[in-house]
Amino acid sequence: DPNTPRSLREQLDAASTSASDNVKVVVRVRPSDADEAQGSLQQLSGTQVSIVSAHEHLRTYEFDNVLGPATSQEDTFKVVGSPFVAHLLQGFNVTLFAYGQTAAGKTHTMTGNLKDRSQVGLAPRLLEQLFLEISNAEASEGEGKVKFTVKISYLELYKEEITDLLGPADAPRLQLREDVHSGVYVEGLTEREILNAGDAMAVVEQGSARRRTNETRMNQESSRSHAVLTVYIESWTKADESEVECIRSSRLNLVDLAGSERNKSSGATGERLKEACSINQSLTTLGRVISELVEAQQAQQQGSPARHIPYRESRLTFLLQDSLGGNSKTLIIACVSPAEAAAAESASTLEFAARAKRIRNRARVNRDTRGDAALLRAEIERLRRELELRD
Numbered sequence: 098d099p100n101t102p103r104s105l106r107e108q109l110d111a112a113s114t115s116a117s118d119n120v121k122v123v124v125r126v127r128p129s130d131a132d133e134a135q136g137s138l139q140q141l142s143g144t145q146v147s148i149v150s151a152h153e154h155l156r157t158y159e160f161d162n163v164l165g166p167a168t169s170q171e172d173t174f175k176v177v178g179s180p181f182v183a184h185l186l187q188g189f190n191v192t193l194f195a196y197g198q199t200a201a202g203k204t205h206t207m208t209g210n211l212k213d214r215s216q217v218g219l220a221p222r223l224l225e226q227l228f229l230e231i232s233n234a235e236a237s238e239g240e241g242k243v244k245f246t247v248k249i250s251y252l253e254l255y256k257e258e259i260t261d262l263l264g265p266a267d268a269p270r271l272q273l274r275e276d277v278h279s280g281v282y283v284e285g286l287t288e289r290e291i292l293n294a295g296d297a298m299a300v301v302e303q304g305s306a307r308r309r310t311n312e313t314r315m316n317q318e319s320s321r322s323h324a325v326l327t328v329y330i331e332s333w334t335k336a337d338e339s340e341v342e343c344i345r346s347s348r349l350n351l352v353d354l355a356g357s358e359r360n361k362s363s364g365a366t367g368e369r370l371k372e373a374c375s376i377n378q379s380l381t382t383l384g385r386v387i388s389e390l391v392e393a394q395q396a397q398q399q400g401s402p403a404r405h406i407p408y409r410e411s412r413l414t415f416l417l418q419d420s421l422g423g424n425s426k427t428l429i430i431a432c433v434s435p436a437e438a439a440a441a442e443s444a445s446t447l448e449f450a451a452r453a454k455r456i457r458n459r460a461r462v463n464r465d466t467r468g469d470a471a472l473l474r475a476e477i478e479r480l481r482r483e484l485e486l487r488d
């Protein structure tokens with residue numbers, strides 16, 4: 098009977114699931130440097146871009162958005178950052194990846210210039226809006242009815258080794274662990290509690306400065322390192338009548354990937370190539386995971402059984418496996434240079450992005466079982482009272 102009010106359980110389930118959704122892909126084209134021959138890319142519309150270089154086959158790609166070279170940091174945030182804040186507060190996981198060759202604008206997009214307010218990137222802007230919406234939610238729900246906690250961790254992954262960018266400088270390398278409650282996590286990684294946007298900015302600055310110091314030590318090789326900034330959000334709400342607690346938790350991963358330039362263009366062979374492969378094992382595996390996932394999901398739709406996906410073959414894909422084909426709303430920002438000399442790399446970045454766009458994820462609201470169990474206990478209590486009234 099469609100008029101029967103839905104049970105509490107049904108209401109819970111409805112709020113906890115969402116239909117499967119494709120990974121979103123946005124291309125950001127960097128402005129060209131004055132001394133570069135330009136014109137390898139042509140933007141055809143707000144969603145279409147072509148490679149027009151003499152050396153690459155002309156091909157047109159369609160994405161969720163194409164942000165041209167004149168797009169400001171603020172407008173980039175409006176398209177690829179701001180829409181996710183509400184999802185995070187509802188309890189959905191969100192992952193943003195920046196992919197592209199070295200100097201294509203990944204770090205500019207993710208962190209930007211932290212010394213210049215108009216030039217800060219997605220991380221500080223997302224955190225600022227997050228705290229704004231948290232204080233709005235706390236104000237509209239009323240005193241003591243809802244409470245949020247926010248924590249941040251920031252790590253660097255280089256040659257498959259994890260460094261804590263918020264830990265002491267002499268901290269040991271960290272290991273990945275997995276358990277049924279927490280899923281995959283980095284053991285011993287610093288999680289800093291953050292009370293406001295100012296705190297958040299200080300932590301982003303601290304970790305980013307550490308990454309730059311490491312870069313100098315590694316002889317400018319940081320283009321081969323990945324950075325993962327994670328924001329953990331937990332909310333606690335108390336419903337009026339039922340006196341029941343509900344705990345939601347979500348996380349935001351901001352992933353600034355290593356430069357995607359292919360080994361062949363760096364001229365590496367033999368031992369050097371092997372080294373390059375191990376440095377970039379995470380990036381290589383990311384590409385494989387995406388290809389195999391797209392094939393496996395397509396086969397599954399045609400009735401084939403689930404296939405094994407090699408998430409565990411790199412630290413990056415193991416840590417972020419939920420972001421690829423799992424419980425997360427995921428967006429990839431493909432950063433490209435318009436320079437003629439970069440045409441082959443830009444083509445390869447767009448190919449990668451086009452493949453990734455076919456991945457389907459299934460994001461759901463993360464509610465703590467304590468909350469669910471409490472709601473169910475309240476429902477049992479209500480039914481029992483109903484039965485007692487009938488007797």
Ligand code: ADP
Nearest residue numbers: 126127128198199200201202203204205206432
């Ligand atoms: P990546 O992290 O991909 O290696 P960066 O973000 O460090 O590249 O960008 C390389 C240089 O180009 C930096 O000096 C950066 O400030 C500049 N840059 C990149 N994208 C833009 C942009 N959209 N607008 C202005 N400057 C940019």
Ligand code: MG
Nearest residue numbers: 203204205320
């Ligand atoms: Mg960078």
